[in-house]
Amino acid sequence: MKNFLGGAIAVLSAVAAFQLLGQAQQPTSPATGKDPALTPAQSTAPAGGSANADTKKGKGRGRGPARPQGPTPRLPDGHVDLSGVWNGGGPIGDVAQGLMQGETIEMTAEGKKIFESRESKDDPEANCLPTGIPRIAPYPWRIVQQANTHVFFLYEGNIHSFRQIFLNQSKHPDDPDPTWYGHSIGKWEGDTLVVDTIGFNDKFWFDFRGHPHSEQLHTIERYTRADLGTLENETTVIDPVMYAKPFKIKFTATLRPNEELMEYICQENQQDAQHLRGKAGLP
Amino acid sequence: MKITLAFLGLLAPVVPALAHHSFAAEYDSNKPVTISGTVSKVEWTNPHARFYIDVKDAGGKVTTWNFELASPNVLTRNGWRRNSLKVGDEVTVSGSMAKDGANLANARTVTLADGKKVFAGSANEGQ
Numbered sequence: 096m097k098n099f100l101g102g103a104i105a106v107l108s109a110v111a112a113f114q115l116l117g118q119a120q121q122p123t124s125p126a127t128g129k130d131p132a133l134t135p136a137q138s139t140a141p142a143g144g145s146a147n148a149d150t151k152k153g154k155g156r157g158r159g160p161a162r163p164q165g166p167t168p169r170l171p172d173g174h175v176d177l178s179g180v181w182n183g184g185g186p187i188g189d190v191a192q193g194l195m196q197g198e199t200i201e202m203t204a205e206g207k208k209i210f211e212s213r214e215s216k217d218d219p220e221a222n223c224l225p226t227g228i229p230r231i232a233p234y235p236w237r238i239v240q241q242a243n244t245h246v247f248f249l250y251e252g253n254i255h256s257f258r259q260i261f262l263n264q265s266k267h268p269d270d271p272d273p274t275w276y277g278h279s280i281g282k283w284e285g286d287t288l289v290v291d292t293i294g295f296n297d298k299f300w301f302d303f304r305g306h307p308h309s310e311q312l313h314t315i316e317r318y319t320r321a322d323l324g325t326l327e328n329e330t331t332v333i334d335p336v337m338y339a340k341p342f343k344i345k346f347t348a349t350l351r352p353n354e355e356l357m358e359y360i361c362q363e364n365q366q367d368a369q370h371l372r373g374k375a376g377l378p
Numbered sequence: 379m380k381i382t383l384a385f386l387g388l389l390a391p392v393v394p395a396l397a398h399h400s401f402a403a404e405y406d407s408n409k410p411v412t413i414s415g416t417v418s419k420v421e422w423t424n425p426h427a428r429f430y431i432d433v434k435d436a437g438g439k440v441t442t443w444n445f446e447l448a449s450p451n452v453l454t455r456n457g458w459r460r461n462s463l464k465v466g467d468e469v470t471v472s473g474s475m476a477k478d479g480a481n482l483a484n485a486r487t488v489t490l491a492d493g494k495k496v497f498a499g500s501a502n503e504g505q
Contacts, residue, residue: 215403223398223425232398234451251451253398253425303400357451361398364423366444371403372477378400 163350165323167286170242175286175320177238177246180356184328184348185231188377190301193344195329206307206337213305216371219298223361225254225275227299228292228314229330229344235354238326246281246288252359260290267293273310275299290316301332305375309336324350398425405474405484413443413483414470422450422460429463429485431471445471445485447497462496463488 168176186193191200202210220226234252241247241262248258260279271278271294278294295312313333320326326348333341401407415431427447432440447453450460463469468491476482488496 215400218399221399252449357454359424359449359451361425363425364421364428365425366428367399367404367426367446370476370478370480370482371399373403376400376402378402 163324163352167320167322172242174242174283176240177288177318177320177326178240180235180237180351180354181326181348182235182351183231184326184346185229186302186344186346187231187233188302189304190306190344193346195343195345198342200342201339203337203339209307210305213375215373215375216368218300218303218375220253221371222368223254223365225256225299227275227295228277230299230301234359235351235356237356249356251356252361254361255359286319288318303375303378307337308334311336404476406477407474409475410472411475411483412470412472415443417463417465417467417469418442420463420465424449427453431469441481444482445473447485453497458497
């Protein structure tokens, strides 16, 4: 963490913010009949990655792919089935964008110092390292659920990795090695999967802005499949080293029913980090 | 072949977000660039597809420009293929220049000599 020293925080213009908002919904690709973003949900460029480039006047494609409708699926044992390919469900640009009503982020002095010193070139995601929790990359990801034993999150990008949640463990190891995804145990509270995670390293960022955390980070995620196409994720972030009090965020993922994950090896041709300039900030 | 560097500060900035890094940290949306040249290499690789074009100036000196595209995954989902752009193609590319002064830009539009656009929108839009 202390390697990331340097300036203040970049502020995105109102125009850019508007553009980002406008990019949250994406048109369906007529070429594939699929959702092009699965595409970087916020991407407008470069060419071909553009959600907006796909939106042409007169095409009448509306605001984006319809969220699949239908009842919440269940496993034979009655538990909710979270399986599927999802898009979204966590912070990308700024974790504060997901703050629940009445919630605020109050960094400690140490948290502020690190936050304000971070530079874009040091973002682990830009360097093809994992996004940790709760950050999500704008690529599709898949939940694979094994009743009563494991839930796996398979990430297409960034990076091409996986996370495992143990339904068959009731407590964390006493002194887990710090890792990018920590140690996660899950249990059902009614129709909500509650995932408790500790054992994080302090290397990943919560978002492009560089919100920090320490190895004391503790997250409690609550996943609720409200209906077929909607996965709600309420996460409580607890880290007394970097934040004066816990805060709760909520993001929603959308089912992409006809998609499959693709290979995405970020390290293969990463040329960007050495060209990044300036303070960490919104994309 | 030509290079046109237009600095249009009056235009509303376009600040796209890329998948794994900040667009604004790498490119200057207030420094649009349009370059014509010959494609010398195409890299259909993550995290971004790239292509390189050779641009010859009046004195015959060749400069190579590196253009960043979306990821192959995004391009593929939009219907494009790894051979949608080929070595030897004559193209005109518009995009935003890298902030650090490298011969590097983000490609927003790629137009072939016959006027057909590649990598913008989806492949079967008949552009």
